[in-house]
Amino acid sequence: MEEAKHILGAQGNVWTEYIPTTEQAEYMAFPRAIALAERTWSPKEQRDYDGFASRLSRHMERLDLMNVNYANHLFEVKTDITSADNGLNIRLSSLAPDAKIYYTLDGTEPGASATEYTKPIKLTENKTLKSAVYRNGKLLSRVQQTDFQLHKAAAKNISLTNEPHPTYSLGGKAALINGVVGSDDRYGDGEWLGWSGQNFEAIIDLGTSQDLSNLQMRFYNGQGQWIYLPREVKVAISDDAKSYRTVATQRLDANNNQKVVSIDIPLKASKGQFLKVTAQKFGFIPEGAQGAGNEAWLFVDELVLE
Numbered sequence: 001m002e003e004a005k006h007i008l009g010a011q012g013n014v015w016t017e018y019i020p021t022t023e024q025a026e027y028m029a030f031p032r033a034i035a036l037a038e039r040t041w042s043p044k045e046q047r048d049y050d051g052f053a054s055r056l057s058r059h060m061e062r063l064d065l066m067n068v069n070y071a072n073h074l075f076e077v078k079t080d081i082t083s084a085d086n087g088l089n090i091r092l093s094s095l096a097p098d099a100k101i102y103y104t105l106d107g108t109e110p111g112a113s114a115t116e117y118t119k120p121i122k123l124t125e126n127k128t129l130k131s132a133v134y135r136n137g138k139l140l141s142r143v144q145q146t147d148f149q150l151h152k153a154a155a156k157n158i159s160l161t162n163e164p165h166p167t168y169s170l171g172g173k174a175a176l177i178n179g180v181v182g183s184d185d186r187y188g189d190g191e192w193l194g195w196s197g198q199n200f201e202a203i204i205d206l207g208t209s210q211d212l213s214n215l216q217m218r219f220y221n222g223q224g225q226w227i228y229l230p231r232e233v234k235v236a237i238s239d240d241a242k243s244y245r246t247v248a249t250q251r252l253d254a255n256n257n258q259k260v261v262s263i264d265i266p267l268k269a270s271k272g273q274f275l276k277v278t279a280q281k282f283g284f285i286p287e288g289a290q291g292a293g294n295e296a297w298l299f300v301d302e303l304v305l306e
Helices: 002-006 022-029 032-041 049-065 173-177
Strands: 078-084 087-093 100-104 121-123 127-135 144-148 157-160 193-196 200-220 232-238 245-251 260-280 297-300
Touching (some): 022 032, 032 049, 087 100, 121 127, 173 193, 173 200
Antiparallel strands (some): 078 087, 087 121, 100 127, 127 144, 200 297
16 A cells, blocks of 8 residues: 555554553563564565464463463364254364363363363254363363353354344354354354344254244343344244245334343244244434434344254
8 A cells, every 4th residue: 555655663552551460461462462573573475374373382382481471362272163963063173283172061171181172072962062272281271161052053054134244243154053152241252243234134044844933032232332122023934945924023122221132032833944034123323322323233142943
């Protein structure tokens, strides 16, 4: 870009108004300072994220020797979820080189004596998966806990009429039916998807015609952050993905002050292969409210189908 010639350098700020200790300041600064150096000192054509992650693990050994309290999120366990016969296949990975992943499915902590991950884990019932990354017998990551809830739509095919906003689409459309419920406190966790000024509409292909009794949905409700509940949710079913019949409609109360609102939508013992779920956006934020005059956001979590 023409403006690039005017840039003399870069800096990384750590604002400490709400950081009470040196240890927390270190946690906020590292390894961000190393990433900043990588970004500003490496030629653009030589920047490689995986290569940086590999080298960063050695920097962390040095930080350990210096007793620096750094953040280790980069090496946390990554989870990939796909459909399997009567369940889910769970694949685990980490950017940490020369590291091993250990996991448990019984709620206990995954120490280095737990089961080592060597192949995809198949789940056929609700389980709590705890996993962690170790190198040379030393814990390298935080322990990650994922509560899997198997249901009829878990890891099936899903399509969206409107794509979520790029800022809130980390988990992709699969996050809506991966068997994992999002955080009750954070809508940026990758499990929640967000739409700005758009309706939500998803079509789930169950593969075969099935008896359906209930759909549970969760919506984030943070009006101070311009996030509002939808006005109405509608569910329709089809056998051919062309002709849909509406089986349930439910309106939501905009005055609900819960941070996360969960609703159950009875499907009246319906049967079908394709499920269309539509959530009508709230619309424009009313006068007197924060963000008045702007279109409200809509945040949707796991679609739990029974």
